[in-house]
Amino acid sequence: MSVEENTVHYDSPAGGWGSVRGIAEVFGKEWATPLATETLFRQNKPKGFMCVSCSWAKPANYHPFEFCENGAKATLWELTTRRCTPDFFGKHTLTELRGWSDYELEQQGRLTHPMRFDRASDRYVPCGWDEAFREIGSELRRLDPKSVVFYSSGRASLETSYLYALFARLYGNNNLPDSSNMCHETTSVALKKVIGASVGTVVFDDLSTCDAMFFFGQNTGTNSPRFLHPLQEASKRGVRIITFNPVRERGLESFTNPQSPVEMLTGKATPISTQYHQVRPGGDIAVMLGLCKHVFAADDAAKARGERVLDVDFIAQHTTGLEAFEARVRATSWEEIERESGISRADIEAAGQVYVEAERVCAFYGMGLTQHVHGFENVAMVVNLLLLKGNIGRDGTGVSPVRGHSNVQGQRTVGISEKPELVPLDRLAEQFGFDPPREKGVNTVEACEGILSGEIRSFIGLGGNFVRAIPDQDRMEKAWTGMRLTVQVATKLNRSHLVNGEIAYLLPCLGRTEEDRQASGPQAVSIEDTFSCIYGSLGRRTPASDFLKSEVAIVAGMAKATLAPNPKAPWDAWTGDYGLIRDAIARTYREEFHDFNDRLWIPGGFYRGNSARERIWKTESGKAEFTAPEVLSATGFSDEPGRYRLITMRSNDQFNTTIYGYSDRLRGIEGTRDVLLMNPDEIRRAGLSDGQVVSLVSDAGDGITREVTGLTVTPFSLPDGCLGAYYPEMNPLMALSHHDIQSGTPAAKSVPVRIRPEAGGPKRDRREPTGHSAHPI
Template sequence: MDKKTKNEAYPYSSGGWGSLKAVTSILAQEKVTLKGSAVLLHQNKPDGFMCVSCSWAKPADPHTFEFCESGAKATAWDITARRVTHDFFRIHTVSELLAWHDHDLEEAGRLTEPLRYDATSDRYVPVSWQEAFDDIGRELKAMDPEQVVFYTSGRASLETSYMLQLFARMYGTNNLPDSSNMCHESSSVGLKEAIGVGVGTITLDDFEKTDLMFFFGQNVGTNSPRMLHPLQDARKRGVPIITFNPLREPGLISFSNPQSPVQMLTPQETQISTQYHQLRTGGDTAALVGLCKAVIAADDAAVARSAARVLDEAFVREHTQGFEEFARYVRQAQWADIEQVSGLTRADIERAADEYMKSSAVMIHYGMGLTQHRMGVQNVRMVCNFLMLRGNVGKPGAGPSPIRGHSNVQGQRTVGITEKPELAPLDQLAQQFSFEPPRKKGMNIVEAFEAIVKGKVTAVLNLGGNLVRSVPDRNLTEPAWSRVRLTVSVATKLNRSHLVHGAVAYILPCLSRIEIDRQAGGEQSVSMEDSTGCMHGSRGVVEPASPDARSEPFIVAGIAKATLAARSTVDWDAWRDDYRSVRAAIAETYPEIFRDFEARMWTPGGFPRPLPARERKWQTPSGKAEFMVPTSLGEDPDMEEREPGALRLMTLRSDGQFNTTIYSLDDRFRGIKGGRMVILMNRADMASRSLEEDDQVTLQTIADDGVDRRVEGLRIVPYDIPQGCIAGYYPECNPLLPLWHCAKESKVPAAKSIPVRIVARHA
């Protein structure tokens, strides 16, 4: 960031003319104004392509423009007119490109041909597809499978994900981490323990039946803006929405619908949150305990006076276990402690609880503000505890709603992308494909990079994403990544993971989901699962960026065939040529979910996966939904401030960003223009440290492991954030996050509460 960076408050609602301007701008930036406008009409339609951005649900009866600002940016980014050809690498060495900004690397354009790193020239050079497959296969054959990692980003289709997990297991490993490890694995663990399924239970239909919604730690305006449409409809029906979030985010305050002439041509807008509580970073468990305490106290009072119960006593008695232990803990919890940890007053928490007690169908939406903590799984369990008090699981209009990020991150797990062997149908795979799958637990993301740092990983196959940039502890992990023997990256665009490479390194350019996929069996389609557990078909609508790009299934099949050879019972060529054969195999492996897969994949709105918890069938050890007693009110109990003046840093994404992809250096909603090296800070914290707006500082992590973690050149921006808490952008602040600072049980990096100090102030 330089001195040209500006800070200007954004005075408008989300959506509206600001979103239309942003969409127009990105289409012009990528030189696809006319092409992009036509393509967007097919986005999230039953006969078109599913958005390559977030995984929010796709309606059966879509709007004419069934895309949001973020989705339009992702589409424009993929169909850009810019290209990275072999001439690009003749001009630029890898050492030179390492100095480029992440935005500029991807903005260079679409990759057009398979590439291999040449150490002599320090450049990537063209290579044929077959030569790449054969060389990668030779390398993998010579390695111990337990030292090889198969990583999957959330954009890979169900077909690709199924093929990759089968390839990895036939090869001999369960090292199948994916992007869920970095965000919602806390949900997968916590929900599974509480209600027997590792995903949320609501559908789009539930929005029409709910009478109250909560938001915890989810910025819908930036992360899943299409969700604002059902929220707006709910508000028009008078449904209250109560938000708990450290920052005041425009998308959770008000919304102007770009498809509404009235709201576009008048000052009219829809208020989203009816209550907005800016809790302290890491205060969600405390706030939820306070909400439960208010509800249980009201029920105790009702029992004492023989009045109608506040709790759903029949649900608690018939469908749950552990309530009395939980209620005892809640009754004993002290309001002074709840207020101190949450940063909220008792009156505010009780005001939210009063709305809850008046409502009969309640859903709770939450994001990484809950999951990316040391006690992230506990946070998810507390969401379930709160819902179960009044029977708000397994009935219309109610339930937990984790808002997933990447477009098929949930679906990958459904078809076997998991490092946990107990979650994969290994016996079925063994019978179906006549091999013995490995039974040893594989490595998740944190474990994989711990092994990489120790030199115990020899190869990483990186299917999409920018893995090096997304993980914590960058100053430790990037140098270690370059010591890996083999790195293979399947990607549409150049990114940092390709430049911090192994001794043998390949970049394999793949088709985008938006592009027409022609194989020997004709034009192909793929499928994915949205965050409400519905499966959708998707077919590309534009010509490929390059005739030398290949589909993800083609690439996985090619590497698998070269590596496994006669060991495999799969006809990889047949799977490559016609994805219907892959879907037939998926349906055979998972008949309960994917019966009649081919016939149902084009169902408008998708077809739902069976979720027993929706029917109040609990696949837990006890056969009931499980209450949990928290172990602490704080979400990061072993990382509490250890010195006066310590600050809690949370990392976040900007309006001009999706995961590690940075579309622009601006963050419209937060008023940041021209740079990302900023720290958002409460004015009282600034005053106590004699800091002024635009002062430049260095942050250092407070930890006792002997590693000096710091980020320099961060400029101070005054912001409406609770005192003692600060916020900075991801991935720029990743060097401050230790690998070991992750969620207990799920190992999700605890990026929402990092204890830091200011160690230097610069002119």
């Protein structure tokens, strides 16, 4: 009997009619107007608007339907006809709303009015914009700037992000954590160290010229579905695609193109991965070391024939550290590699042979590599593998961290960073006539630690769902109320808006699909994709409410109310004409953003460049650096009887903390998110049974009790010793101290836990809807 016959699974390929049905269900659920269809046709196209979901490329030669299932869901979610008005808040206390699910909260629709938290009634009450700005500014002026955090999610535009970072620095700090801290900060730190550029080197055209692709810990089908189109094309032209992932994700197994009438009518699917290996969580260092071991062995054999596998000229001219790395690889036994990776030597060598034979290799990875205690070593090992054959700095080659949020990479590009060394502070000083703070600010983990200790007194949130997304959620919610001021800028209601400081404001903003009309007329914004290309974005839909302001206007309004007048920082002029903000960005970032306004609408975006792609290595050594890993497991903890490695996962019916529904179609899980996924053999060894209700308990070893209850044991194809469950529901199990050592990225892909059967817990049909109630919507 196959694994699939024993487990929940999805028999069909990614895409196809399942994807069409997923879009249709959200369309009906949101009561979207006929104008929504016209909006979707403008998505990710020149002079259109850029998707608020993932950061995949917007190619110049676009498809008629340049959106995927998740991108369409995000757009329809924003275009909903539902409205979350002051009347709603008049009917419900925040205490009551904290008992609602993430799905139910966002189902209330678009926020329509600025709101102030009234502690006496435990409700939000409407207020005016001038009142909100005045009170926020007054409170910020009273606080020590070092006690204030300016957080941003990954969806804010380049224009908003630039002003937000400038606001924080003019105010007096570099406390600018963002959602990168929770996902790809490991990338920024590791790539900067080993190749001198903090982002990937692959560009979109490389996908059509490589002859092998290696995937590590990246779920394409759910997190970047438009990637499936070039993957399908690559597969058809014979590119060998090798995948290492603990979970068998359908998008990397097979795909039916919803834009192909022939494929839709015939049900024809394209196989994607040539090899698919289910590595243990945290076992990627061992896997990649094994791949390199095979490359060195192949090179040894080639030398005997007077040939080479290694690109010795590239290595000699462009790299350093090979000797120590090679010694580490050769000294590591295959027994150690197999034990830590969970993959046989034969399978690793088969994958390694693909690498040996390929002329041009691209390596792609996601948070399956970055969210580990030794995530830095994971990313550095990807680079080690590529450097052996000169697979960085040539067409059809490179390293590609696939970003999961629309403009999360771009925010860092224009100054959203707690690290002053990454920002051109001297240029800002000259440009705006002030002395920027030079001390390091706080990242996400440090901000949380400051809130727990009481050192952080105010939190300004530009989008996102911070309290729900961070580790140690239960502890953090209790500490959150000790702050003096909290401000949240958002389009819809979420959990973070229900946990407030003494003074709190909820400020509704325009969505990216909506017309942003200011003094000089309709305004465009810009974003950066995962390939470092910049695009303009223009919304045309009528705003959800006359009381909404743009993110630019909100940031400028807070800044004006807080800061002393500065003629070099014309907040009103910037709000009236975003082109002036782009001019300011171009003066600060001259190399990347010269002629910004003139290049805004180039089809396919304009490339801001990458030094490592040009084989210019801005590292300490001036060369690309091989690094010898000191560990083979990235988890940061040892295996013990009864201890499991928990992977937190997203369903294809969610984006980050936004839950669109309770259908994880691509995994065969319907009607619930309260599941604990285990392979059938592991269930038997643990003395459990399919449908049994259990709790997960943190095994962080720090003496703090962390627990999530009410999970239904569900057979699923996973490696031994591994569990799977949904993010963000599992965040209460994650210790704040459990993060990548180098970057501080929370280690959500290998959380140490134990299973505790619930006393008298009934068996539950895993298709039984759980975790959400029938609140009126």
